[in-house]
Amino acid sequence: MATKSRGDSQVCGENGNSSDSPRKRPRGVTSAAKATVVLGAQWGDEGKGKVVDMLATEANIVCRCQGGNNAGHTVVVDGSEFDFHLVPSGIVNPECKSVIGNGVVIHLPGLFDELKACEKKGLTDWKDRLLISDRAHLVFDLHQSVDGLQEAEKGTQSLGTTKKGIGPAYSSKATRNGLRICDLLGDFDQFTNRYKTLVANYGRMFPALKVDVESELKRYKEYAEIIRPLVVESVSYICNALKDGKKVLVEGANAAMLDIDFGTYPYVTSSNCSIGGVCTGLGLPPSSIGDIIGVVKAYTTRVGDGPFPTEQINEIGQSLQTRGHEIGVTTKRVRRCGWLDIQVLLFTSIVNGYTALCLTKLDILDTFKTIKIGVSYLDSNGKRLTYFPASTAELAKVQVEYMELPGWEQDISNVRSWDDLPQNAKKYVETIEDLLNVPVKWIGVGKGRESIIQLY
Known part of the structure; x- marks a missing residue:
């Protein structure tokens, strides 16, 4: 007795079992491409725009999935500095479409102001490549x-x-x-x-x-x-692009510790800027997501109020602020600065499932004789916490245990390979990998896209 492929009616024997004929591949089942996602792993301002700009050179589509023009990404291309707020950073790639997804909230006057500023810097072909979701x-x-x-x-x-x-x-x-x-x-x-x-x-x-x-x-x-x-039904547009094997890159705005569910609430933004916001903000099923890249600044910063366990309100913090030019792209406020916080990164890694990290602004640590990494939190009784506190009141009271590493005390801004990094800089990177159990794939040592070292 013959059987038919799935999608047609299937004829079964008296016992309800189909015949022993070989099962055919179901019609319509294809192996689609998977989207690559770039997310901020701390409190924002990690350098996501630069990472997206780098990866967008090989992407067909770059998408924003959430947030609004409260976000700010700076990209330096051929000496020109672009500040993006609503427009995906991938817009600088002339071969790439840029999609503002359904999860983004759009202030049209601000969007047009941003595009006019881009035009003045030579980005005049955006009308051919910018798409806006009709659900935004x-x-x-x-x-x-x-x-x-x-x-x-x-x-x-x-x-x-x-x-x-x-x-x-x-x-x-x-x-x-x-x-x-x-x-x-x-x-x-x-x-x-x-x-x-x-x-x-x-x-x-x-x-x-x-x-x-x-x-x-x-x-x-x-x-x-x-x-x-410019308006498109973005869910089917992105889905069809993946089915056609196109390379889709997703650019997260803000960062995991500003996520309305998982961040330091209420000192957070109003959207889900962790991996869940990618699914709801673009209509992507989890199965269509491939690599998840966490962008990590080599130290920690945050803008505005809220607890900040590794903050350095001293000469160290001032040095990080000055050397790192830590002023908000959108707010123009000076960012608070402190040592790298592993507990923050472990928590956001749990939530986001990073497959690789990009460590940015490593060169800002060039002048330090010793460098500290916050590795664990202690409560008021000196007991080590085994979780990241949900309560900002509890987080504000933790004591930080630090690991101290020797600095490299030399300029690495012109280094372009792993082998040429000072041994102590390599040790710092390897220590982060060991503590997080996530590989570092890229290291940023300067502003431009040419200042990123790829490790593998």
């Missing part, structure tokens, strides 16, 4: 105003947000009164009614909020026609 939510100026009003209400308990409206926009998304790109491109009368409802809702909560509704609607009607050629 919009950040309005009113969201930015509300962001500032909410921060002012908190007073001394302010979270130190960028006031870019990201939190309020995600709040609108969660309460289901937000507006998406597809709404803007659809029936504009419906868009108008929903926008007025959004304004009224916020107006009841914040009487001081002032919005010129008619002016905003006029502006967004013009925006709709500008972005219409």
